[in-house]
Amino acid sequence: MAETPQGQGHETLSNLLQESRRFPPPADLAAHANATADTYTAAEADRLGFWEDQARRLTWGRPWDTVLEWNPPFAKWFTGGTLNAAVNCLDRHVDAGRGDRVAYYWEGEPGDTRTITYAQLKDQVCQASNALLELGVTKGDRVAIYMPMIPETVVAMLACTRIGAVHMVVFGGFSADALGTRIDDSEAKVVVTADGGYRRGKASSLKPAVDEAVASRPTVEHVLVVRRTGQDVDWTDGRDVWWHEVVDRQSTEHAAEAHDAEHPLYIMYTSGTTAKPKGILHTTGGYLTQVAYTHWAVFDLKPETDIFWTAADIGWVTGHSYIVYGPLCNGATSVMYEGTPDTPHKGRFWEIVEKYRVSIAYMAPTAIRTFMKWGEDIPAGFDMSSLRVLGSVGEPINPEAYMWYRKNIGGDRTPIVDTWWQTETGAIMVSPLPGVTEGKPGAAMRPVPGIVADVVDEEAKPVPNGGGGFIVVREPWPSMLRGIWGDPERYKDTYWSRFEGLYFPGDGAKRDEDGDIWLLGRVDDVMLVSGHNISTTEVESALVSHSKIAEAAVVGASDPVTGQGIVAFVILRGEAGDGGDGLVKELRDHVSASLGPIAKPRQVMVVPELPKTRSGKIMRRLLRDVAENRQLGDVTTLTDSSVMDVIAAKLPEAK
Ligand code: WT7
Numbered sequence: 001m002a003e004t005p006q007g008q009g010h011e012t013l014s015n016l017l018q019e020s021r022r023f024p025p026p027a028d029l030a031a032h033a034n035a036t037a038d039t040y041t042a043a044e045a046d047r048l049g050f051w052e053d054q055a056r057r058l059t060w061g062r063p064w065d066t067v068l069e070w071n072p073p074f075a076k077w078f079t080g081g082t083l084n085a086a087v088n089c090l091d092r093h094v095d096a097g098r099g100d101r102v103a104y105y106w107e108g109e110p111g112d113t114r115t116i117t118y119a120q121l122k123d124q125v126c127q128a129s130n131a132l133l134e135l136g137v138t139k140g141d142r143v144a145i146y147m148p149m150i151p152e153t154v155v156a157m158l159a160c161t162r163i164g165a166v167h168m169v170v171f172g173g174f175s176a177d178a179l180g181t182r183i184d185d186s187e188a189k190v191v192v193t194a195d196g197g198y199r200r201g202k203a204s205s206l207k208p209a210v211d212e213a214v215a216s217r218p219t220v221e222h223v224l225v226v227r228r229t230g231q232d233v234d235w236t237d238g239r240d241v242w243w244h245e246v247v248d249r250q251s252t253e254h255a256a257e258a259h260d261a262e263h264p265l266y267i268m269y270t271s272g273t274t275a276k277p278k279g280i281l282h283t284t285g286g287y288l289t290q291v292a293y294t295h296w297a298v299f300d301l302k303p304e305t306d307i308f309w310t311a312a313d314i315g316w317v318t319g320h321s322y323i324v325y326g327p328l329c330n331g332a333t334s335v336m337y338e339g340t341p342d343t344p345h346k347g348r349f350w351e352i353v354e355k356y357r358v359s360i361a362y363m364a365p366t367a368i369r370t371f372m373k374w375g376e377d378i379p380a381g382f383d384m385s386s387l388r389v390l391g392s393v394g395e396p397i398n399p400e401a402y403m404w405y406r407k408n409i410g411g412d413r414t415p416i417v418d419t420w421w422q423t424e425t426g427a428i429m430v431s432p433l434p435g436v437t438e439g440k441p442g443a444a445m446r447p448v449p450g451i452v453a454d455v456v457d458e459e460a461k462p463v464p465n466g467g468g469g470f471i472v473v474r475e476p477w478p479s480m481l482r483g484i485w486g487d488p489e490r491y492k493d494t495y496w497s498r499f500e501g502l503y504f505p506g507d508g509a510k511r512d513e514d515g516d517i518w519l520l521g522r523v524d525d526v527m528l529v530s531g532h533n534i535s536t537t538e539v540e541s542a543l544v545s546h547s548k549i550a551e552a553a554v555v556g557a558s559d560p561v562t563g564q565g566i567v568a569f570v571i572l573r574g575e576a577g578d579g580g581d582g583l584v585k586e587l588r589d590h591v592s593a594s595l596g597p598i599a600k601p602r603q604v605m606v607v608p609e610l611p612k613t614r615s616g617k618i619m620r621r622l623l624r625d626v627a628e629n630r631q632l633g634d635v636t637t638l639t640d641s642s643v644m645d646v647i648a649a650k651l652p653e654a655k
Pocket of ligand 1: 397
């Protein structure tokens, strides 16, 4: 198991705990906030009753008999109840007279746009449902979706859920091989794809990867192809069908069945760093309950007036929960953007915020640090006064990245919600509430109401305030994974064997003097230097707090004297030029001054890019290979593998 913690965990550094900047909720936001301080009290007094209240946000065919059946580690929520996810996302809004509300303002990378109302989306989903039925898909079948960020991706997902098929979205940037292994594991019957999508100003193809993946996979009976770019595609008669030929001629009527609350909704694969990807299974009632609640409470969503934008790909869980299911269950209006932040120019995100008057924006620290690198002049050129709440997800947000985000994007006005969760948790678990919680740069703060999470030491004992260890979840939660597809043993081993009776996500964490939670990254990223546990996150945050640094990645490389030595890779901010003479010394001294001499990096290398997974997480494993002069490990999940050559070429100058 890749997630085994290595160190003692509680002997950590204390710099993050010295972060003293505080941002109280803006008064007007607090006065009208969806979630108030009493919510915590109510949820603590009657946790299951609280989740039942949240489940009433949804429309049920039949109400549930039992709120929770818990046979550790297997949970069932709202058993006896029935509902249809697509009806909850669409029909009930249309039936309530909200059919003309915009569901998505979609912006293609080349600048083409589409505005889709709830009524239009419902019609398209009904047509696609009828098309899937015609292609032989029945309740319980798995459908792979390998698409660019276009509205048909949402339509395909909801059409599956409408007929009770289980969608399995594979990020469009993944290879034929990655798609193929996921099709194998899930035994998908149909693949929905497109000829291609637009990325970085070019039409990039998808269909050839599907052809390659499907050639040797007989479970796939049909490939349903959306025409997006118009590029040439190879065609297998009988197997391949055009979306516009099969879907567009269908009826816009489809009578949806209410499925069991525990009916499988989707599978999403997460790749462990080395092992075979895990098919994380989510089901219907509990998942929708928690995504709808957290979307409403954590972002303070006002569906009539807000314009909500999650700048992530639908191929990740962030997109599933906060582009599709949460916003649609809540009747929100969302922006959906196809492309990259620097096409055709580096202000594209802020241009979108200005154009659609986005009021809530949600993105990853990796994006924020990239914007820091590009410089603050770029966002300064746009009117972003519509923004009122900003969110962060995917990695710990370094305090300086938080400050940059707040100042340059949020106009020093907007609260930032740093939301900690995982593919496995399905929805946000630890986060400030923007009308209640004081913001602390870098802290995810508290479990959301109804969630019981804690920080424990090696022996599973809760750490005192000021202590560090591992984050765990004590009680089952509605949107928790129901298992790993086809592998219940691996589910138990991976998440439930480290600490008896506790869910172990694999992340390090601390509690500060107020009891608030700070996430410290994956436990396998902890370094052991002269007997001290030092988290990569802490050293990275210290580096990013230097005025010349936009982004940093830190690894522990084996060291004959100290066990591990700290090796840092840094990217300069746009304003810093080449950093100037003596930069390396300056940075080493800076870390030493902020964290103590024990954390002083042995080496610092200035690099133009860092190796990242396609979901934007830094691949420290590869940097460790470079730092230890080893042959590079598997680079297939990198966004751009040439980055490693550039970094390796830099190596001598660091000595
Ligand atoms: C891992 C889960 C959550 C959806 C996107 C990623 C890290 C996520 C935070 C945060 C610190 C975070 C954790 C977690 N992570 N959000 N706010 N602060 N770390 O989903 O690919 O399943 O990754 O992302 O390490 O375990 P994922």
